[in-house]
Structure formats: structure tokens, C-alpha cells
Amino acid sequence: MTRFAGMTSLTESRAREEICRVGRSLFERGYVHATAGNISVKLDDGFLITPTDACLGFLDPAELAFVDLQGRQTSGERASKTLALHSRIYQAAAPFDPMTRCVLHTHSTHCVALSLQEAVASHEELLPAITPYFVMKVGHVPLIPYHRPGAVAAADAVAEAIGRYGTSGRPIRAVMLERLGPNVWQDSPASAMAVLEELEETAKLWLGATSPKPCALTEPQIEELRRTFHARW
Template sequence: MTESGGREEICRVGASLFARGYVHATAGNISVRLEDGGYLITPTDACLGALDPARLARLDADGRQLNGDRASKTIALHRRIYAAATRFDANTRCVIHTHSTHCVALTLQPPAGEEPELLPPLTPYFVMKVGHVPLIPYHRPGAPEAAEAVARTITRRGEAGAPIRAVMLERLGPNVWHDTPAAAMATLEELEETARLCLLMRDREPAPLSPAAIDALRASFGARW
């Protein structure tokens, strides 16, 4: 993606997410990895609903800022995601982080287990468009330990033959990645919608798709599950 195209797409996606309530106030950030190996990322404390293309932070391939407003502190996490995810999908070009309400709500009582996941396979489109979403234990915002945990999880899942395109930071929100900002936004939308459906069923245990149904999604659509 060109730099000018990346700037326009970050602002378009940010405005769309804000208008529809996927982000609020100054929470959330979006980055794009450029053709020269550098990055664009939303500035620190920026409202995604009111971004200026000319003020997005521009960084080089080593993460040094070249121009624009001060980069979001999450650039360290984004860079670790790109480094880990591109081992399994070289077209990983955009990372989106939000504090989406229903996703965060599901982590306020974290599930037990050695490597819990945010959601079971509830719908075919969640399985096809999102896939497994490992839950990363709580760390303060911007903590380097969170970036390390995310990178390890991406690497472990990829090396096991089950690459992921999203993780959930406990009490903070999801990080999703894809080849374009539009595709990353669609992944986030499907993830948040599935979390909302799960919460609507909290008075009953939602039944996941059967193994046979998931096998059919793998065979027909190449689902990552």
C-alpha cells in the first residue's frame, strides 16, 4: 500500500469505527505497514473519528518517527505483531486495536485454562472470517510484556499449523490484523458481533458448531480453525 493510500484508508476506517461505536473517546489505534517497510500509525490520544491524514505518525522500518504527531505508544506491540504474523502471512499490512465493548465485557471474568480463548466457534462466519482468538492475560496498557506474550502466541499458533489473525488483551480489547484496513475492520466487526451474541445468551450456555460443521467450513472455505 502506498503512503498516501494508507493515510486515507486509516482515516476512513477510523471514522467508520467511531461512528458505529466500535471505538470511543481516544481509545484504539490503527497502523499500516508500508511498501518500504516503514509504518503509519494513529497518533497518541487521537480520536479515531477525527483523524487528519497529514498528522498521522510516519515511522521508518526500525520504528523511528520521521514526521507527523507523536506515534501511539502501541507501535511497539504493532511492530511485534507484524514481525510474528508475516512469518505465516506475508501480506499482513494492517493492525487495528479497539476497546470494543462486548469483547472487553467477556474478559471481565476471564475463562480458566492454560491458553483460554475469547469465544467458542459459535457461527460459521466467526469461524471463517476470524478464527481462534487467544486471550492474553492482563498487562497495563503499553506494557512490553503484553507485546512479548502476543508475539509468542502468534508464533506458537502459526508453527502448530493454525495461524491466527486476532488476539484479545484481557480488559483492554482486541488486536486484529489483515492485508488491508478494510479487511482488518471486517474481521473486527465479525469478532465484536460474535461477542455480542455470546453475551445475549448469558442466561443459557451457547452451543458451539459441531466438529462436522467446522470440518465442512475448512473444506469449503479454508477456515482457520
């Protein structure tokens, strides 16, 4: 049965394998540690999501949780505590990115470290437009004020940000949960991982830059990226 409704027409079996492959890759390269982070993939009758407190480096395809369109888990180990957040992201992103099929959350070190800085915590977004690939591949990353892991209020805040940016013509593909980590979404696990990698690398560059911090790209430079590469900034 082909449940996966994305561009690549993955079967459910292949989607399970991709979640495990991406989880292992992120774990082995240090983007996640211990039992931090979670991954989900949207199917045409629900979605798969990693179990709560599972290590992404050692996932079992058969143990991934399946949740139907009404939010009821029907198989697998107990779903991640971020289930509500993933569900709200799919709902909120649909009008602006109808091909959104994967949500990925990590506790990536440099992104979290950046959100701990007082100067950053007072801003609406995690990072300015300091590199062309951040503008092209990631885009705006709203900073969501701290909520405990799994809090419904966090899901509400993320959905509100997705709607606000989308209706202003600046659809987003990532948010940063203060003190926790980024959530990114794309049309496949591999694509979501690429967005996460670019975001974490940009945070690393910002943290490593000496004072004064680098200036953002100018509006004419960003406009050129919009025209040439359809950057969503």
C-alpha cells in the same frame, strides 16, 4: 511514491486516507470511543500509525506518525503508545500471513465485557466456535493476560501466541488483550475492520445468550467449513 506493499498497491497518500476513513467509521458506529484504539498500515519502508491519544473519529491524514523499519519515528504527531505491539505483530505474523498490512486495535464493548467475566478469563481463548462466520472470518482468538497499555510484555505475549498458533497450523488474525480490547490484522484497513466487526458481533451474541450458553460447532461441522471455505480453525 508507492510505499504500500499490499495486494491493492495503495500509495502512502491513499493509505493515510484509508486509516482515517476506517477510524471515522469505527467511531461513528461505536466500535471505539473517546481516544481509545489505534490503527497502523505497513509500508515497504516502515509503517503509518495513529498518534497517541488521538480520537479515531477525527484523524488528520497529515498528522499520522511514520515509523521506519528501525522503529524510529520520522514524521507526524507522536506515535501511539502501542507502537511496540504493532511492530511485533507485523514481525510475528509475516511467516504465516505475509500479506498482513494493517493492525487494528479497539476497546470494543462486548469483547472487553466478555474478557471481564471470571469464567472467560480462565480460558485460553475468548470465544468458542459458535457461528460459522466466526470460524471462517475470525478464527481462534487467544486471550492475552492483562498488561498495562503499551507494555512491552503484552507485545511479547502476543508475538508468542502468533508463533504458537501459526506453527501448529492454525494461523490467527486476532488476539484479545484482557480488560483492554482486541487486536486484529489483515491485508488492508477495510479487511481488518471486517474481522473486528465479526469478532465484536460474536462476543455480543455470546453475552446475550441465556444460560446455558450455546454449544460450539462440532468438529465435523468445522471440518466442512475448512474444506468448503478454507477456514483456519
